[in-house]
Amino acid sequence: MTCYLCGSSDYKVRDGKVRDNDTLDVLECNNCGxxxxxxxxxxxxxxxxxxSMSEGLDVKEWLNETCVDDERRFEFVKEMIINKDIIDFGSGAGGFLLKAKEVAKSVTAIELDNKIAEHYKQNNILRVTEINSLENERYDVITAFHVLEHLSEPIEILKLLVFKLKKGGKLIVEVPNSEDALLTIYKNEAFSNFTYWSPHLFFYNSKTLQLLFKKVDGVEMEFVKHIQRYPLSNHLHWLSNNKPGGHQKWGSFIDSPELKKAYExxxxxxxxxxxxxAQLIKR
Ligand SMILES: [Zn+2]
Structure with missing residues (x-):
């Protein structure tokens, strides 16, 4: 097996199990990471x-689960989407687009999950299942939150997305970080056995994300930013109890806004x- 990004066949096997498929190993390229x-x-x-992504959840429960992230993402892009045509690629339950449509000129969802078709219709959000159904149109902003890690051919998909951007348009990408402290510093075994998941084919960090985008013509990285979604209480809970959910149990008395900010x-x-x-601009 060779590395998708740099072609090296020099890799190591990372500690940890893929939680839903024990035939898979987690590999790390020794050349590019x-x-x-x-x-x-x-x-x-x-x-x-x-x-399969929303297994067991109805749309309301799904939206409830993503509402904190939806709000953070909306606040992050709010200024740049006012009166603009935007796409959210891999839009899930659509929580982000429900907010975005209040300020954007138009919003379009690209989402495969058939369960949400009716929900999108009711909320007047145009939904397509593939990029090529967006024929003869160009967009100002394309977002992709926690989608890239699911794609087996991310460069090909990114090229299609960039093609759909207007000149000067922005592409915003959010992914889980392969260098998460629980994996690389605390080396929490339970977390390693929990976080690796068979639909997450790739795990990027700020460096490999930049390498990936260097392979996509016509787009330039404006910045890469580190974000901490889970606060200190969550990490302490993993370290003491080997379980998720610490922020729900202990957050109210551990995670002050100051501490959250400082830890991040x-x-x-x-x-x-x-x-x-990462934020990219089309040239
Ligand atoms: Zn590599």
Missing amino acids: LVFLSNLGHIDESYYEDS AQLSSIGATDTVV
């Missing part, structure tokens, strides 16, 4: 069409946040 599963072809589109800044300074966001 890209983290990837040992088989990239085990999932096809029908997996997403059949609501500290993890950012060493590249070990749980999330990375």
Whole structure:
């Protein structure tokens, strides 16, 4: 197996199990640092069409689960989408677009999950299932939140998305960080066995994300930013109880706004946040 980004066949096997598929290993390229599963072809589109991402949740529960992220993402892009034509690629339950449509000129969802078709219709959000259905149109802003890591051919898909951008248009990408402190500093075994998941084919960091975008013509990186979605209480809970959900149990008395900010800044300074966001501009 060779690295998708740099072609090197020099890699190591990372600690940790893929939680829903014990035939897969998690590999890390020794040359560029890209983290990837040992088989990239085990999932096809029908997996997403059949609501595997939202298993068991109805739309309301799904929206409830994403509301904090939806709000943060909306605040981040609000100024740049006013009166603009935007696409959210891999829009899930549509929580971000429901907010965005209040200020944008038009919003379009690209989402495979068939369960949400009716919900999008009711909310007057145009939904397509593939980029090529957007024929003869150009957009100002395209967002892709936690989607890139699911794609087996991300460069090909990014090229299609960039083609749909107007000149000067922006592409905003958010992915989980392969250098998450729980994996690389605290080396929490339970977290390693929880976070690796078969639909997450690739795991990027700020460096490999930049390498990836260098392979996409016509687009230039404006910045890469580290974000911490889960606060200190969550990490302490993993370290003491080997379980998620610490922020719900302990957050009210551990995570002051000041501490949240300081912890995020500290993890950012060493590249070990749980999330990375990149902004690109079409030239
Ligand atoms: Zn590599």
